[in-house]
Amino acid sequence: MTIPFPVHEASDRPGRPPHIADSADIDGLARIGDGTQVWHLAQVREHAQIGAGCILGRGSYIGPGVVLGDNCKVQNFAQIYEPAVLENGVFVGPAAVFTNDVFPRAITVDGKRKNADDWDAVGVTVRTGASIGARAVCIAPVTIGAWALVAAGAVVTQDVPDHALMVGVPARRIGWVGRAGVPLEPIGDDLFRCPSTGEEYREHNGVLTAIPSQAVRTGHLRSAHALPPSRADE
Numbered sequence: 001m002t003i004p005f006p007v008h009e010a011s012d013r014p015g016r017p018p019h020i021a022d023s024a025d026i027d028g029l030a031r032i033g034d035g036t037q038v039w040h041l042a043q044v045r046e047h048a049q050i051g052a053g054c055i056l057g058r059g060s061y062i063g064p065g066v067v068l069g070d071n072c073k074v075q076n077f078a079q080i081y082e083p084a085v086l087e088n089g090v091f092v093g094p095a096a097v098f099t100n101d102v103f104p105r106a107i108t109v110d111g112k113r114k115n116a117d118d119w120d121a122v123g124v125t126v127r128t129g130a131s132i133g134a135r136a137v138c139i140a141p142v143t144i145g146a147w148a149l150v151a152a153g154a155v156v157t158q159d160v161p162d163h164a165l166m167v168g169v170p171a172r173r174i175g176w177v178g179r180a181g182v183p184l185e186p187i188g189d190d191l192f193r194c195p196s197t198g199e200e201y202r203e204h205n206g207v208l209t210a211i212p213s214q215a216v217r218t219g220h221l222r223s224a225h226a227l228p229p230s231r232a233d234e
């Protein structure tokens with residue numbers, strides 16, 4: 001089995017070959033990045049591209065042509081069907097499923113088994129840093145925004161805004177999370193703060209945007225509880 005090793009600058013293990021468990025099934029046309037670990041019984045199909053520093057858990061499935069950025073974690077038995085695209089640092093919980101067929105059928109109306117050419121695959125896109133909880137289902141076509149967090153068992157049927165905290169079936173937004181994944185606390189009119197990092201965010205028309213720390217410090221964007229200068233650049 002020959003695996004081409006693309007160079008990914010973002011790897012925290014640059015130059016290290018991937019670790020592939022003996023029982024993993026990696027197609028010869030798949031690409032696996034530096035330092036990526038692929039555990040037992042995982043399957044990576046043809047033309048899939050896995051970035052550097054990723055972890056593919058036991059029994060996970062990566063469909064043909066699926067693209068993962070660097071430092072993604074795909075937990076045990078997660079199933080990612082093509083043409084999904086995951087940007088850098090995406091977390092996919094155990095047994096999560098990314099679908100690719102809105103109205104699935106095994107056979108045509110003539111009773112013949114359908115082939116790949118008999119339907120149009122649609123994909124799930126997950127932006128940088130977002131997390132998908134255990135056994136969640138993302139129903140393509142759908143985009144999960146950057147740093148969003150989808151709860152365990154949720155069923156995502158619509159696009160998810162950046163930083164949204166989504167729960168339930170169908171998934172609905174119950175709050176916002178920061179880059180650390182912790183729910184944000186309201187600190188004033190349309191303003192939120194991460195209790196973990198101190199980062200502040202502003203909500204406008206259903207969109208959450210990080211407030212640059214410099215802007216908070218100099219008063220360009222007034223916060224009800226602006227960080228003291230010593231912490232504003234953390």
Ligand SMILES: CC(C)(COP(=O)(O)OP(=O)(O)OC[C@H]1O[C@@H](n2cnc3c(N)ncnc32)[C@H](O)[C@@H]1OP(=O)(O)O)[C@@H](O)C(=O)NCCC(=O)NCCS
Nearest residue numbers: 093094132133134149150151152153154166167168174183
């Ligand atoms: C969504 C989540 C982040 C919320 O955590 P939290 O802020 O501590 O949640 P709380 O217990 O305060 O619950 C907030 C509300 O959301 C509901 N809720 C929490 N998790 C939920 C879930 N998975 N599905 C549906 N509703 C959920 C709670 O019932 C509560 O509702 P209420 O306000 O009507 O009582 C967490 O429950 C979760 O699902 N995390 C993902 C875990 C996971 O899959 N990890 C993967 C690695 S194993």
